Amino acid sequence: MKIFAGRANSALAEKIAAYLGMTLGNAEIKQFEDGELFVQFNENVRGVDTFIVQPTFPPGDNLLELLIMIDAATRASASRVTAVIPYYGYARQDRKDQPRVAISAKLVANLITVAGANRVLAVDLHAGQIQGFFDIPLDHLFASPVLIDYFKGLGLTDLVVVAPDIGSARMVRAFGKRLGAPFALIDKRRPAPNVSEVMNVIGEVQGRNVLIIDDMVDTGGTMVQAAVALKGRGAKDVYVGCTHGLFSGNALKRIDDSPIREIVVTDTIPLVNKTSISKLRVLSVADLLGEAMRRIHLGESVSSLFI
Numbered sequence: 001m002k003i004f005a006g007r008a009n010s011a012l013a014e015k016i017a018a019y020l021g022m023t024l025g026n027a028e029i030k031q032f033e034d035g036e037l038f039v040q041f042n043e044n045v046r047g048v049d050t051f052i053v054q055p056t057f058p059p060g061d062n063l064l065e066l067l068i069m070i071d072a073a074t075r076a077s078a079s080r081v082t083a084v085i086p087y088y089g090y091a092r093q094d095r096k097d098q099p100r101v102a103i104s105a106k107l108v109a110n111l112i113t114v115a116g117a118n119r120v121l122a123v124d125l126h127a128g129q130i131q132g133f134f135d136i137p138l139d140h141l142f143a144s145p146v147l148i149d150y151f152k153g154l155g156l157t158d159l160v161v162v163a164p165d166i167g168s169a170r171m172v173r174a175f176g177k178r179l180g181a182p183f184a185l186i187d188k189r190r191p192a193p194n195v196s197e198v199m200n201v202i203g204e205v206q207g208r209n210v211l212i213i214d215d216m217v218d219t220g221g222t223m224v225q226a227a228v229a230l231k232g233r234g235a236k237d238v239y240v241g242c243t244h245g246l247f248s249g250n251a252l253k254r255i256d257d258s259p260i261r262e263i264v265v266t267d268t269i270p271l272v273n274k275t276s277i278s279k280l281r282v283l284s285v286a287d288l289l290g291e292a293m294r295r296i297h298l299g300e301s302v303s304s305l306f307i
Contacts, residue, residue: 001297002045006069007055008062009270011085013053015286020294021200025050029065037061039068041076049297050078051121056089056108057246057269063089063108067115074116082119082296083112084289086268087244111131121292123268123285124215124243127167141146141292143243143266145172146283148178150240150264151211158208158236160184162201164226172213181211186226199299206234210281216244217265224258237261244268245282252277 004025005013006237017024026042029146048228050073068085072083112120113136118136125131131138138226161176162184163169169185176183184203210230217223217240227238238260245265256277265271266285288305295302 001049001051001293002043003051003053004041004069004073006052006062006065008055008057008065009053009086009268011270011272012284012286012289013269014265016053016084016290016293017283019287019290026300027033027069029069031061037065037068039065039072040165041072044076045073046077047079049080049082050283051082051084051293053084053086055085055087055268057087058089063111067111070112070115071116077289079114080233082121083292084121084293085115086123086285088122088125088130091130094127094130094162105130106133119296119306121289121296123266123289126215139292139296141285141302142306143285143288144175145306146266146285147213147241147243147264148175150281150283151179151239154239156209156211156237156239160203160205160208160210162186162203162210162212162226162230164211164212164214164222168214171215175213179211184210186229201229201233201235209237209239210235211239211241213241216246217242217255218246218248218251220247220254220258223260223263224254227259231259240264242266243285245271245280247271252280254280255279265292 003017004027007029013024028040028042030038052069056063070081086169090104090108096103119136123141124143131140143204159171159181161181163172164186173183184205187200214224223240230238240260240263242265261281264281266283292302
């Protein structure tokens with residue numbers, strides 16, 4: 001078993017390797033003057049169970065780098081190539097909801113498969129049906145154990161968990177069950193991409209601490225509007241828990257200026273180039289990914305991680 005890292009989140013890959021008591025494999029990744037990517041494995045992978053850790057958030061070079069690394073490992077006769085994708089880019093384009101648009105999430109799945117991946121390991125896909133876009137095995141991990149442990153440690157009383165839209169209701173209800181907290185729902189409309197409007201709050205939040213759970217936060221608009229709406233209905237402190245922190249544009253400033261008391265994300269996406277704010281806390285999913293990779297290598301159950 002060997003682990004190689006792309007450049008998108010090498011820090012997470014280092015933590016995964018440390019959990020497994022390993023060091024990262026030696027791979028040379030560089031860019032030519034014209035922008036073309038070059039990948040070479042500087043050690044033997046023939047007959048090796050090979051894991052490539054690379055999230056595919058923008059820019060597109062992150063996805064292309066993953067594809068080229070998979071191809072290089074396949075052509076070097078690796079026995080099995082597993083694409084470890086902590087954040088699966090283009091996941092929000094998972095259906096044809098308008099005329100003449102692409103289903104980009106399916107296209108990315110095709111690219112990964114054709115590149116030569118034998119297996120995929122992903123964390124909190126935006127839409128569950130993406131698992132069916134692949135014709136190879138996909139192990140779907142959830143960051144909920146990491147987030148639940150953290151929020152349990154806060155010892156919040158009178159807690160209610162809130163789904164920011166109907167699409168996340170099932171996930172958030174299960175989250176609340178693990179925390180022993182009741183459930184509420186935001187009735188949201190999205191008139192345009194990255195634009196949302198809170199229409200109503202369904203559930204009792206007055207006088208309660210509120211925890212909003214979602215798979216990702218991008219511009220922060222949905223979370224901030226939800227926090228304002230919840231505070232307007234008498235909620236006490238508002239917390240946010242998300243797996244993927246994209247934080248596009250001025251998202252962090254928008255959150256810093258909002259009624260949100262604390263926002264917790266994981267390190268599926270590196271935040272080294274983001275302005276830090278006191279309200280932001282980052283938890284690591286390295287141990288979760290490392291344990292899943294160990295079990296895949298040994299042929300053990302991955303789903304039992306979440307029982």
